[in-house]
Amino acid sequence: MEGDRVVLRPLERDHLARCVAWFNDPDVTYFLARDEPLTMAEEERWFADYRSKVGEEIYAIEVAGDHIGNVGLHGIDRANRRASLGIVIGEKDQWSKGHGTDAVRTVLRYAFRDLHLHKVNLDVLDYNDRAIRLYKRCGFAVEGLRREELWKRGRFVNLVRMSILESEFRDARPEAARGAASRS
Numbered sequence: 006m007e008g009d010r011v012v013l014r015p016l017e018r019d020h021l022a023r024c025v026a027w028f029n030d031p032d033v034t035y036f037l038a039r040d041e042p043l044t045m046a047e048e049e050r051w052f053a054d055y056r057s058k059v060g061e062e063i064y065a066i067e068v069a070g071d072h073i074g075n076v077g078l079h080g081i082d083r084a085n086r087r088a089s090l091g092i093v094i095g096e097k098d099q100w101s102k103g104h105g106t107d108a109v110r111t112v113l114r115y116a117f118r119d120l121h122l123h124k125v126n127l128d129v130l131d132y133n134d135r136a137i138r139l140y141k142r143c144g145f146a147v148e149g150l151r152r153e154e155l156w157k158r159g160r161f162v163n164l165v166r167m168s169i170l171e172s173e174f175r176d177a178r179p180e181a182a183r184g185a186a187s188r189s
């Protein structure tokens with residue numbers, strides 16, 4: 006899948022070593038629900054399990070051929086036409102350059118146009134201002150606060166639940182959502 010600046014490719018085994026480095030970087034995991042150290046063996050077991058599942062799709066985010074992060078749709082629920090979105094840009098020198106915005110828009114276009122989903126949701130730590138700004142820029146709305154949902158680095162922290170409907174994506178980016186719009 007091609008965005009304006011990123012290319013999204015299905016996650017492969019070759020991507021895993023980089024993922025392990027990112028998930029062991031405390032500057033990255035500060036913004037994620039996951040905070041425990043991760044070994045390559047654990048990551049390989051996770052990948053084998055991931056491959057056997059339906060309803061999970063994770064894509065490597067590439068910029069100029071470099072793998073800088075991952076974006077995924079989780080728990081794809083065909084009956085209710087919904088899924089959850091997750092994103093991590095693990096290469097910190099690639100933060101705040103617009104890649105995350107482009108990756109989210111690209112995966113939303115796929116979710117609504119190709120998978121015909123109705124709703125995509127996510128949870129974000131309430132202090133993750135950059136991510137919340139990105140999601141709002143892409144058309145997500147806040148549904149509510151999941152109070153003190155996680156124990157993180159010595160304190161309980163809140164998660165913000167956000168979501169976007171297909172119609173909202175279409176209204177926000179009519180040209181990007183063309184395929185979705187043409188179905189209705």
Ligand SMILES: CC(C)(COP(=O)(O)OP(=O)(O)OC[C@H]1O[C@@H](n2cnc3c(N)ncnc32)[C@H](O)[C@@H]1OP(=O)(O)O)[C@@H](O)C(=O)NCCC(=O)NCCS
Nearest residue numbers: 036092093094100101102103104105106128129135136138
């Ligand atoms: C959160 C995260 C995905 C955001 O991605 P990102 O690429 O850093 O964010 P973006 O660059 O798209 O957006 C950040 C800034 O870039 C700017 N930007 C957006 N599109 C742009 C473009 N086309 N050109 C230049 N700049 C752009 C925006 O103005 C934005 O600034 P602002 O938010 O201060 O207004 C990424 O920083 C990350 O993975 N962080 C660590 C893990 C994490 O937080 N994951 C999310 C968990 S819910």
